Amino acid sequence: MFNPFEQKPILLGEAIADWNSLYPKAYDKYQADPYTKVRVILMNGIEVESIFFTHQFHRHCTDNELRRDLAFSRRIDQQQQKRINWLSPVGETPLETTIGYEHVAVDLTAWLAQNEPDFYVKETLDLALLEDFDHLYRYANLMDLDKNIPAQNLVKEYVEIYPGRPTVAHHRHPNDTVRGYINFKSADIRTKLNILIITAAEQQTMNFYMNIGPTYYNDLGRQLYQEIAMVEEVHVTQYGALIDPSCTWLEMLLLHKFNECYLYYSFYQDETDPHIKSIWELHLEQEIAQLHRAKDLLAQHENKDWQQVVGDGNFPTLLKFRETKDYLRKVLAETVENTGNREVIWNVNDLPDNHTFFWYQGTVNQDVYSAPSHKVIAERQLKKGMDYRYEDKPNPIKSLQDRRKDNVSLGRTKQRTRELAGV
Numbered sequence: 001m002f003n004p005f006e007q008k009p010i011l012l013g014e015a016i017a018d019w020n021s022l023y024p025k026a027y028d029k030y031q032a033d034p035y036t037k038v039r040v041i042l043m044n045g046i047e048v049e050s051i052f053f054t055h056q057f058h059r060h061c062t063d064n065e066l067r068r069d070l071a072f073s074r075r076i077d078q079q080q081q082k083r084i085n086w087l088s089p090v091g092e093t094p095l096e097t098t099i100g101y102e103h104v105a106v107d108l109t110a111w112l113a114q115n116e117p118d119f120y121v122k123e124t125l126d127l128a129l130l131e132d133f134d135h136l137y138r139y140a141n142l143m144d145l146d147k148n149i150p151a152q153n154l155v156k157e158y159v160e161i162y163p164g165r166p167t168v169a170h171h172r173h174p175n176d177t178v179r180g181y182i183n184f185k186s187a188d189i190r191t192k193l194n195i196l197i198i199t200a201a202e203q204q205t206m207n208f209y210m211n212i213g214p215t216y217y218n219d220l221g222r223q224l225y226q227e228i229a230m231v232e233e234v235h236v237t238q239y240g241a242l243i244d245p246s247c248t249w250l251e252m253l254l255l256h257k258f259n260e261c262y263l264y265y266s267f268y269q270d271e272t273d274p275h276i277k278s279i280w281e282l283h284l285e286q287e288i289a290q291l292h293r294a295k296d297l298l299a300q301h302e303n304k305d306w307q308q309v310v311g312d313g314n315f316p317t318l319l320k321f322r323e324t325k326d327y328l329r330k331v332l333a334e335t336v337e338n339t340g341n342r343e344v345i346w347n348v349n350d351l352p353d354n355h356t357f358f359w360y361q362g363t364v365n366q367d368v369y370s371a372p373s374h375k376v377i378a379e380r381q382l383k384k385g386m387d388y389r390y391e392d393k394p395n396p397i398k399s400l401q402d403r404r405k406d407n408v409s410l411g412r413t414k415q416r417t418r419e420l421a422g423v
Contacts, residue, residue, distance in 0.1 A: 004261040005306065005313040009289040015076045022079055025275055026089035029096065034155050035107075035321040036276060037100045039267045040087050042108060043283075045204025046197070046263060047081035050074075050256050057249045069297060070253075073290050080283050087276065094212045095147070095221070098139050099154045101205050105132035106159055108201055110324035112194045113331075115317055121191055121242060123345055124179055125198065126331045127338055128235045133328060134164035135228050137389070138373050141380045142221055144388040152390040158323050161390040163400045165336050167373035169348075169411030170231040171364045173356035176340035177237040184244035184255075184309075190316045196259045197319075199239040206232035220379065223372035238340070250298045254309050257291040266318040325392065333396040337411050349414045361412050368408045377406040 027036060054074045058067050088097065109132060113125035140151035140161045151161055184192055209232055213225025247255070264284035271277035295306040306313070337348045339357055351357055365371055369378075377387050386403035395401045399410055409415060 002265055002315050003313045004258070004265075004288045004291055004315075005295070007288050009292040010285055012072060012076070012289050012293060015079075015286040015289060017079050017083070022083055024083050024087050024279065026087055027273060027276065029089050029092045033272050034100075034103060034158050036271065036273050038104045038107065038321055039271065039280075040084055040276070041097075041100050041104045041204075042197075042201055043263065043267065043280075044081060044085045045201050046260060047077050047084060048204050048207070049196075049200035050077045050260060051081060052203075053252065053256055057253065060249065063301075066297065066301065069293065073293065076286055076290065080286065083279060083283075087279075093147075094215065095139065095143055096149075096154060098208075098212075099136070099143065099151050101208060102132055102136035102139060103155050103159055104201060105205060106136060106328065107321055107324050109198060110327050110331075111319065111321065112198055114324070114327055115190060116194050117188045118182065118191045120180070121182060121195065124238060124242065125194075126335055127340070127345055128202070128238070129328065130165040130332055130336060131167070131170045131231060131235070132164075133332075134167050134170075134373075135231070137161050137163050137387075138167055138224060138228070138376055140390075141376050141388045142224055145376070145380050145383065146218065146221065150388070150390070157390075160325055160328075160392060161388070162395050163387075163407065164328075164332060165338075165411045166407055166409075167227065167231065168365055168368055168371045168408050169339070169361075170234060171360060172234055172340045173360040174237070175356055176342060177234050177241070178343065179238050179241040180343040181244050182242050184247055184251075187244075188316075189311050192255060192310075193259050193262055193316065195239065195242045196255060197263070199236065199243065202232060202235045202239055206236050220372065220376060224376050227372045248302060250294070250302055251304070251309050254291070254294045254298055254306055257287060257294045258310050258313075260287045261291055262315050263319060265315060266320065269318060270320055329396045336397055339411065348411055351414075365412070368412075371408070374406050374408050381406070 027040070051074055054070045054077070058070050061067050061070070106129065109125050109129040113122050113129060116122040116125060136159070143149050143151050182191060182195065206229060209225050209229035213222060213229055216222045216225055261284060264280050264287055268277060268280040268284060271280055298304050298306060298309070338345050339348045341351060341355070348357065368374065380387050381404055387406070389403065397410070399407055
């Protein structure tokens with residue numbers, strides 16, 4: 001059991017790097033384990049979230065001494081983010097990186113859902129899981145079309161690639177993306193960390209697609225990035241809604257730092273690349289120092305003990321990336337037609353005909369066959385006779401098994417079509 005509050009911290013000044021130590025040796029995109037890439041992508045997003053958070057704190061704070069503390073901590077986080085993000089090698093294309101982003105979304109979300117004690121939060125994770133899984137399928141078909149590269153070469157056999165809840169069904173009315181927030185004062189520490197982790201991960205995916213999408217070299221790819229970037233807005237809104245807004249800025253600062261310590265320690269335990277393992281170890285040491293400073297600031301400015309925010313300080317079950325194929329198939333079979341209904345999740349068949357979901361679908365998907373997520377699959381089917389997939393066995397939803405026809409109605413129209421393969 002590891003408790004970062006029991007560790008002796010380094011001086012914060014020792015965390016500042018020079019240029020030689022800041023610029024890392026990149027991983028080999030052909031040889032690196034897919035989960036090494038997954039960890040790099042996730043930790044980049046975690047550091048970006050920490051940077052954005054303290055910038056917002058800085059802009060809502062009147063105490064310049066406290067703002068100087070935030071600026072120093074943020075400078076360390078900026079250096080960490082640069083060291084991590086520059087692990088991506090020269091020659092790794094944005095689309096290859098995108099496959100990694102969706103691999104993160106699938107196996108991270110599934111792992112968190114399986115280790116989430118709060119059913120309401122788990123249900124939120126499961127809802128988006130099927131959507132990120134479908135995004136992986138759409139981008140994989142784009143890669144096959146444009147580069148003739150099987151995405152399986154990148155994810156190996158860690159994750160399957162086949163349709164989930166069709167992307168056209170992911171577009172929900174903004175009112176139906178605002179979930180209820182979780183009371184962090186009584187929530188399990190696993191729930192607090194899971195919410196912070198998934199919010200940061202999805203936010204980074206949203207940011208990446210917002211910025212990289214317009215740079216794609218053809219219209220179909222640009223359109224696909226645009227559509228999926230809009231779904232990421234849905235995901236970031238619903239996950240961010242789970243964060244307790246009654247937490248103070250300094251309580252959230254402590255939670256951010258505890259979360260970063262937790263992840264760096266988790267990934268240090270599992271990392272197979274010695275060079276990157278040393279980075280996780282270095283950053284853990286730096287984050288422990290930042291956590292201790294956050295603890296002192298909480299006591300100084302709010303007269304609160306850190307235990308009021310994170311409990312006893314012992315890490316919960318460590319985050320270990322493992323294949324989650326069986327869990328994903330189970331969630332797909334049981335919840336493929338789920339969607340949002342204000343703060344709760346309903347089966348689309350149970351929504352009233354005048355529900356905001358159908359209005360938004362009718363507005364955005366007036367011509368559903370013009371949706372980029374459909375056009376990518378239709379184009380691959382036209383050129384090669386069927387879609388691109390990597391699956392160990394047939395899709396658990398019978399209506400998604402046809403490789404020559406893209407389903408654009410499941411999950412967005414009333415039909416009661418959840419039918420298990422072989423049943």
